[in-house]
Amino acid sequence: MAVVEISVAPLGTGSPGVSEYVAGALAVLRESGLTYQLTPMGTVIEGDIGEIFPVLLKMHQSPFDRGAVRVSTLIKIDDRRDRSDHGMKHKVEAVQRLLAE
Amino acid sequence: MAVVEISVAPLGTGSPGVSEYVAGALAVLRESGLTYQLTPMGTVIEGDIGEIFPVLLKMHQSPFDRGAVRVSTLIKIDDRRDRSDHGMKHKVEAVQRLLAE
Amino acid sequence: MAVVEISVAPLGTGSPGVSEYVAGALAVLRESGLTYQLTPMGTVIEGDIGEIFPVLLKMHQSPFDRGAVRVSTLIKIDDRRDRSDHGMKHKVEAVQRLLAE
Amino acid sequence: MAVVEISVAPLGTGSPGVSEYVAGALAVLRESGLTYQLTPMGTVIEGDIGEIFPVLLKMHQSPFDRGAVRVSTLIKIDDRRDRSDHGMKHKVEAVQRLLAE
Numbered sequence: 001m002a003v004v005e006i007s008v009a010p011l012g013t014g015s016p017g018v019s020e021y022v023a024g025a026l027a028v029l030r031e032s033g034l035t036y037q038l039t040p041m042g043t044v045i046e047g048d049i050g051e052i053f054p055v056l057l058k059m060h061q062s063p064f065d066r067g068a069v070r071v072s073t074l075i076k077i078d079d080r081r082d083r084s085d086h087g088m089k090h091k092v093e094a095v096q097r098l099l100a101e
Numbered sequence: 102m103a104v105v106e107i108s109v110a111p112l113g114t115g116s117p118g119v120s121e122y123v124a125g126a127l128a129v130l131r132e133s134g135l136t137y138q139l140t141p142m143g144t145v146i147e148g149d150i151g152e153i154f155p156v157l158l159k160m161h162q163s164p165f166d167r168g169a170v171r172v173s174t175l176i177k178i179d180d181r182r183d184r185s186d187h188g189m190k191h192k193v194e195a196v197q198r199l200l201a202e
Numbered sequence: 203m204a205v206v207e208i209s210v211a212p213l214g215t216g217s218p219g220v221s222e223y224v225a226g227a228l229a230v231l232r233e234s235g236l237t238y239q240l241t242p243m244g245t246v247i248e249g250d251i252g253e254i255f256p257v258l259l260k261m262h263q264s265p266f267d268r269g270a271v272r273v274s275t276l277i278k279i280d281d282r283r284d285r286s287d288h289g290m291k292h293k294v295e296a297v298q299r300l301l302a303e
Numbered sequence: 304m305a306v307v308e309i310s311v312a313p314l315g316t317g318s319p320g321v322s323e324y325v326a327g328a329l330a331v332l333r334e335s336g337l338t339y340q341l342t343p344m345g346t347v348i349e350g351d352i353g354e355i356f357p358v359l360l361k362m363h364q365s366p367f368d369r370g371a372v373r374v375s376t377l378i379k380i381d382d383r384r385d386r387s388d389h390g391m392k393h394k395v396e397a398v399q400r401l402l403a404e
Binding site: 064 | 251252255258259263266271273274275276277279281282283284
């Protein structure tokens, strides 16, 4: 099971706001049916890395469809295969449990 | 106002689990009094970049205090100065509003 | 034309050195025939993003073949479509020219 | 000894080219006297992390001095303390040696 964070940003659009482009990339992700969570700095996706990868490419492509000419995308993958409960929820809870002690 | 994401991971600890080190870095952050949010892929902090920066260095240092000999840290900064409502909550809401349309 | 940086690192291997795993991922890249450059913090690849993407997935997978159980991969994409000379060499030269002025 | 990669990019500038801002950040780094190397996707710096950190903040600040209102900065730190030869040159050579075998 992999947990993946992606952020997509157009450069040189003339406006510092990029929410419209982020929402466009998220619409692509939503169509995929994958489990995801929106955070203030990106979108976190959980699932099989082989299924997630083609969706990441589509998300990266989406700002070009809205007129962007340069897109900067950051992808961070945490892929763990020694336990089956590795996922978005478990990762946060494991840290919170330790912090509460 | 800046929104900053940081993730801290030790390399070569002998165990694939790193929650203990992440919790140690978060304990440092909690002491700082800065506003933060834990996500499945890192910790997001909000505030003045000049105040956040020294805390990022302390968080990066913390795994060495627990015996790590190599630490890999990733920091992503989104610093916006043309509007006063740029923050963790506003960033997520702006995208969600567009997605709901 | 896209310029992409990738770094691949196993977690919990018992040794802080990861060169062996990095070399394994690079061997995969070398077989692809894509143009690349090794830097101290990752590998930079240049080409069509559609051709690069499947190779990135193979590079991410390679440490598991060597026994790693958890792999952390970072991918940064700079994709520019308004000019044909966007590439590894041009990007560095454009900055060096400005610095020399 | 730490090896650190930084990339600094303004958002919403009206032009997809950002070399001018990258060169500005590099001018700040050059003044610091730290050892660095320019790559197609960022700048790699080598040295004591305590000395590097304040320079990273100055580099992040520099695009605002040129009129940018939003800056996106990515910092990746590889800090290794179990051997004294950990540096930019050694990291690349260790991988190249394995690849040549």
